[in-house]
Amino acid sequence: MAELFVPKIIGELGDVAVKQFGAKVNLVMGVEEEVANISSKLATIEKVLHDAERRRLKDRSVGIWLEKLEDITYEMDDVLDEWNFKIHGAKNKGTNQNARMQPTLWNKVRSFIPSLCSCLKQVPVRSNVAQKIKKINEQLELTLEEADQFKFITSGVIPDSHDFQRIMTTSSIDESEVYGRAADMEKVLDQILSKSSSQGRDGVQVISVVGAGGSGKTTLAQLLFNNDEVQNHFELRNWICVSDPFDQKRVAKAILENAGKSSHDAELDPLIRRIKETFSGKRFLLVLDDVWTEDDSKWKPFQYALKDGAPRSVILVTTRSHRVATVVGSTDTHGLGMISHSDCWLIMQKIAFARKSGDLCKKVERIGQKIAEKCKGLPLAAKTMGSLLRFKDTVQQWQNVLDSEIWQLEEAAMDLFPHLYLSYNELSPELKRCFSYYAVFPKDHEISVEELIRLWIAQGYVRPRRRGERLELVGREYFNNLAMRSFFQEIQNVEYYYEFREYEQCKMHDIVHDFAxxxxxxxxxxxxxxxxxxxxxxxxxxxxxxxxxxxxxxxxxxxxxxxxxxxxxxxxxxxxxxxxxxxxxxxxxxxxxxxxxxxxxxxxxxxxxxxxxxxxxxxxxxxxxxxxxxxxxxxxxxxxxxxxxxxxxxxxxxxxxxxxxxxxxxxxxxxxxxxxxxxxxxxxxxxxxxxxxxxxxxxxxxxxxxxxxxxxxxxxxxxxxxxxxxxxxxxxxxxxxxxxxxxxxxxxxxxxxxx
Missing domain, CATH: 3.80.10.10 (Ribonuclease Inhibitor)
Structure with a gap:
């Protein structure tokens, strides 16, 4: 929150001072130095906010420091509102009084009394806003002093590391542990074998599997990679876990090494040339798992290197973002949906019932099936809940899990939420705040996209990039950004009969809502x-x-x-x-x-x-x-x-x-x-x-x-x-x-x- 509001307040502090001067009113006197000090302190704090937010979830003391700072920014936001409001009121009052003035002695005498009363009434207004500004300045001073103990890293020099490390994937899989993906498997397999591809048998296909974190994209890719028909179809198969950041040289070396070629070159250009030589004329399957980068300039060298593969060659990309699917030039995109409640239960019970007595399994089966419904078709959630229930040995313990929200189950949250946090951490401060605001709605709540954007605007989360930009258009970009990263689901047009018009409507997956x-x-x-x-x-x-x-x-x-x-x-x-x-x-x-x-x-x-x-x-x-x-x-x-x-x-x-x-x-x-x-x-x-x-x-x-x-x-x-x-x-x-x-x-x- 502070990461969003601090720069906003810095800009508005200057604007309101200019507005007061332009309106020729002086409601808040003698605070120029205080305002300058607040701006300076906020500018200093702004430089460490990215590091502070990065450490927030793992360091409770940093979280408490940020909460104090957020309280101050909320208060400053309110004070700026009040100051602007008083300037507007004073300006209007002055305009109205000038319009009503008549050049008669009686009118001058008569107007003197209310004018005097008005001046007396404004003294506490000036004092009130000024006192609040002074108090905020003092609070910021303490906040800055407290920040020293955390030794925050200034933005711009933060090392390229992540609070939650991405798991490096391999092509290996135990097929007996996979449930509910037969239809997806059949459809994408047809595309890979060119039976139903939009490209037919010509050129190199790029097939993208897009889905939310934990939906099973990697699992589906592993099933396809190890399929007997696929193994017989391709001369060369190559599995690369790309992850983030997209290190071009690391990815290029991995492609060569997996193809049985040495990769001692230090520069990207010779690596790309060797990839071109290795894959040219061969029918290949290259799986790029967990692609995050939306920078097409990083992808173009690989497009060049792989374009001469034999007809019916395939690049299979897994990603959470539809934007990535567009950047890599997908010829086919497969949206990975959720699995059924019964499949969630199959995943859960295989893990949860390991080494448990048959008697207990019978007693908790109905409770377990209801817990599986709470997973809302997300395979990762089913695995996480199964792992949690493995250590629950009484009916009451299972019932306690059923009665709790997933986000309140610390053991489950620590396994499940890091996968979602990876997607969340890629967002700008504005998008983070817009996403997390959805927590105010009940689960399964459907809302008009336009209304959601208006609510974001009301809270001050939508920031124009240039003066005069329409906030609703900026908010729509925010929504599209979040939707493309699978933070929203069931986006559809519904007709509102009373107005004879359609609305775009959306909702959020329960597990993603738990995370919010x-x-x-x-x-x-x-x-x-x-x-x-x-x-x-x-x-x-x-x-x-x-x-x-x-x-x-x-x-x-x-x-x-x-x-x-x-x-x-x-x-x-x-x-x-x-x-x-x-x-x-x-x-x-x-x-x-x-x-x-x-x-x-x-x-x-x-x-x-x-x-x-x-x-x-x-x-x-x-x-x-x-x-x-x-x-x-x-x-x-x-x-x-x-x-x-x-x-x-x-x-x-x-x-x-x-x-x-x-x-x-x-x-x-x-x-x-x-x-x-x-x-x-x-x-x-x-x-x-x-x-x-x-x-x-x-x-x-x-x-x-x-x-x-x-x-x-x-x-x-x-x-x-x-x-x-x-x-x-x-x-x-x-x-x-x-x-x-x-x-x-x-x-x-x-x-x-x-x-």
Whole structure:
């Protein structure tokens, strides 16, 4: 977390100081030196963060140091929010006061009293922010002093080593220990023998087997390599464990040595020439197991060296990344799925029942089958659980394993998670944080990819590389990156009947979800649900799976620290009293389908809020205080069927990007202030009536990407200037006369559509 937020805060510290000067307000006086000191200290800390994160899981004291640093960065992030908010408020106040000023003596005298009161009120504001900055500076000083004991290595000179060593694979395998891969074996074997290859019998094929860590890619490659038909088919067979880093000279030497050739050359070029000579004209099978590099420049010399192999030669690549499969020029790609629960049980019981009495085996069989289901088709998980259960000699011990989350079983976690950590460790700080945030969702939770990206943005995890870059596009790149590395599964389009549009939806494999929970066990807390109450004492993200008033009244959670508050399922509908007064730092708040008949005005105090989901609730009005949520980016009031109007001061939501208001059948009019929300990208229900100039509200909303308009009667489309909406990708026009939809009216001819 600190690795992501420290550079973000360094940049924003400078920005807010410049903004204060540009706005000609001085809300935070006398802190220039403090701000400079904080920036300097953070810059020093930034240089050692990569090494600190690398050592986090293995050195608990380093983990504690990072947690303290993360607390400071969270607090600094909040202070910057407050500072920006006050600058915006002071600037607006000054503008409004100037507009209202009249050149009369009475007005001057009358305005003096509130102005004086305003100045007096701002003294504690200045003092409050300044005091927080001073406190943070002192905390950072202590953090820097503590860092000395760890002797962190500065970034740029970290040796090329890994906390979890990759296991070097060989071509050997005991086929009797493999279950559930017959169909995969048959399909890839056909491709290798050119029976069903897209390349037919010409040229060198590149077949990639892609799958998550622990799914059995190496096992499948070993089965193929040792298959009798394969052995008879190829003149030369060669197995190389590539792993990471992709050392070109090491790989080249290994290829030559496995082909029975000496490799004493020190430079890459003569090694590549010798590979070309060795493989030219021969039908070969070269297995490159566990390929990670996405740098095609490292792969090209090998492509050159191997291209002259005899027809029907095959390079078989195993990898976790679809991007790698593209880089190596795959002619066929086989996605390796999960095995069945019954196959998981076969793997488990072979290991777990070794040297156990038949009587115990019978007693624990049903429990074991349920544990196998928890492996969710991942062979590595089945092997790991089998190894764990081998040393459990009572029914109760087996039951304890069944009742626990895998991430809470230390013995299993130490065997299983290193395989996942290898993939995780390859990610950038932004991608690491986006991945681990999925721990806030229940297992098997399906979510819209677009919504997931908006939640990442709300937490500040999505960082543009250049000013003005659309955050949603950057977030989509993040998601694609994670999906290509098999961190998400079941990515598919589903139709949402109410909007008549499709959403891309995804979920996470249970074991990968366990790993995300393991990484965030000190940040995420869940209330309700068997085995889901995390051990975090000071969480930042709270998930409500089910709740009672008593649960919330207990001192399990410090609501003032929360940055996410999410409710799931109908039994999680309880909304604790005075909640809106207790959530001081929250960025994401979801109250979907919580039977809220009223939204309290205190919601306007949540100045840090970015994402507000109030969908499927029976409230009739939204308080005007909602418009005080300066940073709000997403407002979801979908299917709030009783809602009669939007707040009149809606122009106060200057950062609003997404307004989901479809299914608000009682909402009959859009406030004029909506026209000032020029950052708006999504508007799912806009109502316009004949004889009214409603469409002109859309005139300057040129960032719109998704728009749904309900049109009652004849209108002039020219007022909306739709042709300027160059980002529009979905637009739905519904023409209605009274309660009935009508044929397309003549006014459609006045519309010049978006490009």
């Amino acid at each position: 929970q393991f990484l965030t066990k000190n940040e995420c807390h869940a209330l309700g649900g068997i085995g889901r109450n995390s051990s975090s004492e000071r969480p930042r993200h709270l998930t409500i799976l089910e709740g009672t008033e008593e649960m919330f009244s207990s001192r399990v959670v410090d609501f003032g620290r929360l940055r996410s508050y999410l409710t799931f399922s109908e039994i999680g509908r309880v909304v604790p009293q005075n909640l809106f007064c207790r959530l001081k730092c929250v960025r994401t708040l979801t109250f979907s389908d919580c039977e809220l008949a009223e939204i309290p005005a205190e919601i306007g105090r949540l100045i840090h809020l970015r994402h507000l989901d109030l969908s499927v609730n029976p409230f009739v009005t939204l308080p005007e205080a909602v418009c005080d949520l300066y940073y709000l980016e997403t407002l979801d009031i979908t299917l709030c069927r009783e809602l009669s109007c939007l707040p009149e001061r809606i122009e106060g939501l200057v950062h609003l990007r997404h307004l989901f208001n479809h299914g608000t059948s009682e909402l009959r009019q859009i406030p004029q202030g909506l026209e000032k929300l020029t950052s708006l990208c999504t508007l799912t229900r806009f109502i316009t009536r004949s004889n009214f100039d409603d469409l002109s509200i859309l005139k300057d909303l040129n960032q719109l990407e998704i728009l749904r308009v309900v049109i009652e009667g004849e209108v002039d489309f020219g007022n909306a200037e739709l042709e300027k909406k160059i980002n529009m990708r979905e637009m739905d026009l519904c023409f209605r006369l009274g309660a009935h939809f009508i044929e397309t009216p003549s006014c459609i001819e006045t519309m010049e559509p978006p490009p």
